[in-house]
Amino acid sequence: xxxxxxxxxxxxxxxxxxxxxxxxxxxxxxxxxxxxxxxxxxxxxxxxxxxxxxxxxxxxxxxxxxxxxxxxxxxxxxxxxxxxxxxxxxxxxxxxxxxxxxxxxxxxxxxxx
Amino acid sequence: xxxxxxxxxxxxxxxxxxxxxxxxxxxxxxxxxxxxxxxxxxxxxxxxxxxxxxxxxxxxxxxxxxxxxxxxxxxxxxxxxxxxxxxxxxxxxxxxxxxxxxxxxxxxxxxx
Numbered sequence: 001x002x003x004x005x006x007x008x009x010x011x012x013x014x015x016x017x018x019x020x021x022x023x024x025x026x027x028x029x030x031x032x033x034x035x036x037x038x039x040x041x042x043x044x045x046x047x048x049x050x051x052x053x054x055x056x057x058x059x060x061x062x063x064x065x066x067x068x069x070x071x072x073x074x075x076x077x078x079x080x081x082x083x084x085x086x087x088x089x090x091x092x093x094x095x096x097x098x099x100x101x102x103x104x105x106x107x108x109x110x111x112x113x
Numbered sequence: 114x115x116x117x118x119x120x121x122x123x124x125x126x127x128x129x130x131x132x133x134x135x136x137x138x139x140x141x142x143x144x145x146x147x148x149x150x151x152x153x154x155x156x157x158x159x160x161x162x163x164x165x166x167x168x169x170x171x172x173x174x175x176x177x178x179x180x181x182x183x184x185x186x187x188x189x190x191x192x193x194x195x196x197x198x199x200x201x202x203x204x205x206x207x208x209x210x211x212x213x214x215x216x217x218x219x220x221x222x223x224x225x
Contacts, residue, residue: 030211031211033213033214035214039153041218041219042203042216042217042218042219043156043203043214043216044216045213045214045215048213086153088155088156090214092210092211094211100146100158100161100171100210101207101210101211101214103155103156103158104155105155106154106155106156108153
């Protein structure tokens with residue numbers, strides 16, 4: 001079945017440093033989504049990427065979808081303490097098997113002020 | 114913010130007790146899900162539903178059961194709670210399988 005791997009599992013950064021998390025799928029995806037979960041909270045949708053090679057930006061966050069639609073990345077420029085949380089990617093493969101959106105294991109970001 | 118509600122938010126119960134976690138959404142979404150998540154860990158899909166009268170088991174085996182009698186309501190029941198059931202349970206919904214998933218705030222269950 002479809003598998004989505006995410007690295008790194010944990011990342012400690014100094015405030016102001018950049019941060020990147022990577023997501024890799026075992027199969028070609030129809031779309032990939034990113035979610036953020038604050039400590040003690042619930043996952044909240046950030047963005048969806050659909051097209052091969054797509055790049056989207058949200059302020060200091062840059063999301064990329066690979067050309068082969070099997071990998072994605074989230075890059076945060078100049079981290080702030082408000083960026084603390086776990087970032088999950090979730091990949092969806094459209095087929096007749098009724099696949100679900102498959103979540104990666106998440107990258108837990110900690111930011112030292 | 115999405116309109117999906119879970120009760121109770123926090124619950125401490127004794128071993129062997131029966132518990133139902135409630136989940137309701139007002140968005141008219143057909144697809145609903147239950148995820149189990151230990152603090153800071155990955156999300157495990159335990160149940161999902163395509164619509165009314167549809168329930169399916171997820172990737173992670175669970176001793177809980179679910180029902181979907183109404184579109185907006187997707188309760189999860191544990192007939193006999195055990196300490197190994199201690200976890201956060203997140204209810205979620207979406208318009209279709211590949212679309213954005215909206216999560217409730219979660220129910221934190223502690224079994225003593």
